[in-house]
Amino acid sequence: MRKKPKTLAEHLFLNNSYESRAEYHRAMSHAQQIIYEQFANRPQPFSGIQVQELTSQLDQFEVCPEEGSDLADIITRAGQTILKHSIAVHHPTCSAHLHCPPLIPALAAEAMISASNQSMDSWDQSPAATLLEEKLIRWLCHLYGYTEEADGVFTSGGTQSNFMGLLLARDHYIKERLGWHVQKRGLPPESSKLRILCAKTAHFTVKQSAALLGLGERAVVCVDTDEHMRMCLNDLDQRLNELHAQGLLPFALVATAGSTDFGAIDPISECASRAKHFGMWLHVDAAYGGAVILSDQHKHLLSGIETADSITVDFHKLFYQPISCGAFLTKKAIHFNLMKWNADYLNPEEDERQGIPNLVAKSVQTTRRFDALKLWISMQTIGRAQFAELINHTIELAQKTAQLISEDPQLELINKEPSLNAIVFRYAAQTAANEPAALNKQNQLNQSIRQALLQSGQVVLAQTKVGGMHCLKLTMLNPRMTMEDVKFILHQVKQTGELLELQKGEKEGHAQKHS
Structure with a gap:
């Protein structure tokens, strides 16, 4: 067999050549060393550098010089100017945001994810990855008390998951109550009457989603909270009665399981009973608090979550995964039909008839990372x-x-x-x-x-x-x-x-x- 000639870019990409293996090992080893020196070993969570000084340091380097430099030098420079002045989320006195220290098993998984560079939109791009994500989704659905009718998809985090929940809530309500297909015809004349309810402490993405869905921020009705910063049921009842008296159409209720500021968990079961009575979709934003389902001591805090029509859960918070990693779950897989598209070059209908899984039909993303791998490796390792x-x-x-x-x-x-x-x-x-x-x-x-x-x-x-x-x-x-x-x-x-x-x-x- 004739030996394949080396190309100019042989050492630039991961492959089976000696040059590639040597370059990859050198790059990863040096990056690891710099991470230790400039980030992991930091004595405090931040360098304290000011905006102007850091800007000045970064301005010393041209973004794309005419000729490249040695990779080791560039990695060292990145460590000294970027890692050194990053926030060290692993440091015990860093406690600002919902920003977790990532698990080492997940960091190892990140190297595998980036090296394989699979996209989760179609089976022919990510066969094993597709099946592993589906396996994790089934496990998550069971974990939160859903039946075999449920389904879900990995997302970039709570913002995307909340958006998907309200997207499906809107289109389901309009189809079932108004006999109108949003995907085909756009918003109906009654869309100005649609309303979403949530606590005043709910995540800002509820209003953001309403705006992106063409309903406007005014479609969101904010309910008062009680002395524990949870949604006040008395005020919720009053708001619902007022909306119906005004001839408005409350179609979704968002219950928060872990508010950003207080970690407060709304009374999910009570919200579910009201959602059922008024014919609303119940979405539970458990981006923050969803992980307590793993704790026998605290999982009672999520009592009633299995009644939700959809759930947001983030893994880059209390599941300790690197950003970004989240999931959107829905009680009935059939709801994904409200947002499904078929493209002949990506997920043709013939694939569906043959049972070939193409996950793009369940996501608002096309190209999407294989984030399920890091959660799986973490779960397998930690338990x-x-x-x-x-x-x-x-x-x-x-x-x-x-x-x-x-x-x-x-x-x-x-x-x-x-x-x-x-x-x-x-x-x-x-x-x-x-x-x-x-x-x-x-x-x-x-x-x-x-x-x-x-x-x-x-x-x-x-x-x-x-x-x-x-x-x-x-x-x-x-x-x-x-x-x-x-x-x-x-x-x-x-x-x-x-x-x-x-x-x-x-x-x-x-x-x-x-x-």
């Missing part, structure tokens, strides 16, 4: 019991943190009884309550505390607003976090607050002296 331990630890830690904050006169706890692992609090400034503009000063101080801590690089906290108050937030997803880390964070908050108050007092005193 349900250890996953449950990780989740239980973070929830217990949050409960202890809430108790610690509630007992500290310098701090004010906002969510008194955290459901999951999010804690909202604020530094209580030493300002008289009846002093004019006291709230404004409190707000400015808490904003300044967060910014000062970020600039120091020692603590990365989130911020939010509650009833006009600027608050700080601990999002405690990291299983490596301990009470010692919590105490360090709270000490830094108080110490920074005291210093800022002192500096402000001295500045005001100096101004009065010279006025």
